[in-house]
Amino acid sequence: MRPIRLLASAFAFASALSIGAGMAGAQTTLRVVNHSDLKVIDPIWTTAYIVRNHGYMIYDTLFAVDGKLQVQPQMVDTWTVSDDKLTYTFKLRDGLEWHDGPPVTSADVIPSIKRWAARDPLGQLMMKVVKEMVEVDAKTFRVVLTEASPLLMMALSKPSGTLFIMPKRVAETDPFTQLSDTTGSGPFIFKRDEWKPGDKTVYVKNPKYKPRAEPPSGLAGGKVAKVDRVEWVAMSDQQTVVNALINGEIDMIESPQFDLFPLFAKDKNIELFAANPLGLQYLFRFNVLHKPFDNPKIRQALLYGFNQEDYLKAVIGDPKYYRTCMAMFMCDTPLASTKGWEDKLQSNIEKARALVREAGYDGTPVVLLGTTDLYVLNNLAPVAKAQMERIGLKVDMQQMDWSTLVARRAKKEPPPVGWNALLTAAASVDIVNPLVNSMTNAACDGAWFGWACDAKLVELRADFARATDLAKQREIVEAIQMRIVEYPTHIFLGQWNQPIARRTSISGNIESAVTVFWNIEKKR
Helix, strand or coil: CHHHHHHHHHHHHHHHHHHHHHHHCCCCEEEEECCCCCCCCCCCCCCCHHHHHHHHHHCEECEEECCCCCEEECCEEEEEECCCCCEEEEEECCCCECCCCCECCHHHHHHHHHHHHHHCHHHHHHHCCEEEEEEEECCEEEEEECCCCCHHHHHHCCCCCCCEECCHHHHCCCCCCCCCCCCCCCCEEECHHHCECCCEEEEEECCCCCCCCCCCECCECCCCCCCCEEEEECCCCHHHHHHHHHCCCCCEECCCCHHHHHHHHCCCCEEEECCCCCCEEEEEEECCCCCCCCCHHHHHHHHHHCEHHHHHHHHCCCHHHEECCCCCCCCCCCCCCCCCCCCCCECCHHHHHHHHHHCCCCCCCEEEEEECCCHHHHCHHHHHHHHHHHCCCCEEEEEECHHHHHHHCCCCCCCCCCCCEEEEEEEHHHCCCCCCCHHHCCEHHHCCCCCCECHHHHHHHHHHHHCCCHHHHHHHHHHHHHHHHHCCCEEEEEEECCCEEEECCEECCCCCCCCCCCCCEECC
């Protein structure tokens, strides 16, 4: 019945346009099925990628990383740095305007930074070296550091856990209260009156948005909205999604299921687009607060008992789209190293069982959280369950929809309320160094869910934050990898690439680790 509802909705929308716009002509509407449904609209409230993608639709950023992962200005026009590298002065570019009319000013920027930094781990680290942030005039603000550090520019351009700039009245919302005002200054406007979780999310082109003059590259450059309306359509069944694409009821699938690719090959109107060449990484996260993973030795056992390829085969299947990789910060990146991990993740069962015995495992079940509605994650938990049971652990696998898992992972209580382990994935830009890689943050209550707590890792990440020489950074990365062998925070389970499936009437998708919707065109 879903295709009928989609067609009926499209007809109703077209009719409304005809009545309301007269001879102005029909708008172009891009209909997309994303990897999950949008249920939270505050981008600092959760690290879920769908909420981050929502943020990029309606907000703008001070800086952004381009296709080569280089930091580029976005809302900022020009900036200067003092000779001692302590004082940064930023000037906003002309033409920045909130969706409801007023201009964007420095008075909006500073509270936006503060609210974001209160929740984001990299923001918290940045604020430790920020002496003051000062509004100079309507378009100029200054940040003074206590010590020279690359942290500021890295944080201001962070691709995920992104610093989105909001109006002052919104940015002054308590960081631990979800905002309700979605006024932004970005290329699209959120139609909250049409938002129906479980059905669709709607954005319309911001006619007042002034793009940068540079061509788009990654998350930087000109954000030109080339369609009038974007609808994120919620569908969970992948076969239904693929049929909708083939029938022209939707235009694009962000994360099509790999074993359905042969259906696309038979249709000349469908093509695959490699949006994120660097790919993603699968991750197994420990909760160190409770038995059995409060014991590092039991966590170490999994480093030997797990096998990357089993996970990749279970979900991706085709080696064309995956690779095993023993580099924590991903292969083929500037900080790639296998130091300490050369003999891990290759099913050394006897070594793993011996560590479980040495740890004095008492039979406490591992409460393992898995998903039911994200095909790129759904098959991971059963593989982890089998591999843990193979080395002598008891496992209570509990599978649920992603939104429920996101809520559950925030609970620190012991099972059955809480949890012991979960599986997720992260894009390359969120993995490639220790400051953006949240899995390496071991700041106890300030760490990512699982609450890793290790003073040595905190010290090493701080050392990396001060290092500006690549050779020194690599040395610290290897020390971090060696420490995580001793104090495991997570397990990385291989790399994979997820192409977008789109109709050939769609063009202009940007190569980026974040799915963005500017520059996309749709033939009428």
